């Protein structure tokens with residue numbers, strides 16, 4: 786499986802249960818990559834989505850440790866390991882870990898690839914993605930040309946496990 790994430794210069798991903806950036810091309814990229822696929826997310830990320838609803842057109846798996854937790858339109862599991870077991874038979878390229886901080890950290894050991902939109906800006910953040918430039922076993926394999934939206938410069942990067 787793979788992680789897909791948008792990070793700031795210091796790998797910040799969110800603040801106050803919201804995203805740090807809203808870049809139309811990045812939203813399209815996320816949609817194009819994940820549509821028709823399986824997405825795995827934490828309960829807090831689900832609740833941060835519009836109306837707290839699962840992502841349309843995708844099989845949503847939500848991780849929560851809460852007893853009897855139910856999310857309409859999503860399957861729920863009680864641990865990252867259970868999420869990994871649930872998708873075990875599905876081709877790796879069809880499964881995306883979509884956040885947030887806690888779930889990225891917990892699911893990264895199951896990921897072989899990470900699609901990282903790097904935004905060259907450093908707003909205050911309270912959630913972070915592991916810094917793959919300084920994580921043993923990961924390397925940057927491709928990077929797009931730089932783009933810009935409303936003064937925000939960004940690139941699409943692909944990291945793989947060595």
Ligand SMILES: NC(=O)c1ccc[n+]([C@@H]2O[C@H](COP(=O)([O-])OP(=O)(O)OC[C@H]3O[C@@H](n4cnc5c(N)ncnc54)[C@H](OP(=O)(O)O)[C@@H]3O)[C@@H](O)[C@H]2O)c1
Pocket residue numbers: 789790791792797798799800801802803804805826827828829830831833848849850851854863864865883884885886887888889891912
């Ligand atoms: N930049 C991006 O690409 C991106 C993408 C997605 C999200 N985000 C941001 O990330 C932030 C949310 O991240 P977060 O770290 O606060 O929350 P999160 O990872 O979305 O969800 C955390 C919740 O998941 C469940 N969970 C996580 N690990 C578990 C485990 N080992 N066993 C059982 N349950 C587990 C728990 O739910 P229970 O409390 O119900 O037990 C936990 O409270 C928001 O700011 C959001 O906007 C950013």
